[in-house]
Amino acid sequence: MPSAAQYAESSESVPPVGGVPWGSAGNASGAPDDFRASATLLSGQTSNDLRMDYDFSASVAADAEIVGFQVVITVRDPTFVNAETAKLQLYNDTTALGTNEAGGEEWAAADAEITYGGPTDLMGYAAPDPAVVRASTFGVRLTATTVDPSTSIAQVEAVELTVFTSSGDSSRIAAGDIEAGDIDAGTIEAGQVDVT
Numbered sequence: 001m002p003s004a005a006q007y008a009e010s011s012e013s014v015p016p017v018g019g020v021p022w023g024s025a026g027n028a029s030g031a032p033d034d035f036r037a038s039a040t041l042l043s044g045q046t047s048n049d050l051r052m053d054y055d056f057s058a059s060v061a062a063d064a065e066i067v068g069f070q071v072v073i074t075v076r077d078p079t080f081v082n083a084e085t086a087k088l089q090l091y092n093d094t095t096a097l098g099t100n101e102a103g104g105e106e107w108a109a110a111d112a113e114i115t116y117g118g119p120t121d122l123m124g125y126a127a128p129d130p131a132v133v134r135a136s137t138f139g140v141r142l143t144a145t146t147v148d149p150s151t152s153i154a155q156v157e158a159v160e161l162t163v164f165t166s167s168g169d170s171s172r173i174a175a176g177d178i179e180a181g182d183i184d185a186g187t188i189e190a191g192q193v194d195v196t
Helices: 130-134
Strands: 003-007 010-014 037-041 049-053 065-076 083-092 095-097 112-118 138-146 152-167
Touching: 037 138, 049 152, 065 083, 065 138, 083 152, 130 138, 138 152
Parallel strands: none
Antiparallel strands: 003 152, 010 049, 037 152, 049 138, 065 112, 065 152, 083 095, 083 138
């Protein structure tokens, strides 16, 4: 099953009414690198949305049949281990897509990955539109909350989104799918094959 995985191209704190802002929100974009977005939550508080945008325009074909999404968050609560995921949902700009996948998963004291969705899980986004998924405003929103009367320091290091497809542009070839000798010299002209 073809897939395309990316870490967020950009991330920002987006305020719902009464939410706690994420400090250094941009640190949640890119691969894990020991820099984190952070929100200090008092008892009963919930963070703002942490919005992550992706760019699948080069890795998901315009005619692809999308069959699943998987989100892997790298998170921690280094002091009190009271943070948990309150919301994890696909978005296109300001429009929620699908369902909130969060189920109150607790965040450990050390960096840990929490996985949502999978190869055949559309995360409640029925009939996903490849044009929407390929847009630079497509992504994920994440919110944290506390599970205990104590303070939580919710930290997000990275959020990886994978899009699974079952069909699409038949000329798209993934790197590693071709070995030397598989293609005769002169049968492919420059620009005919997009290797990702």
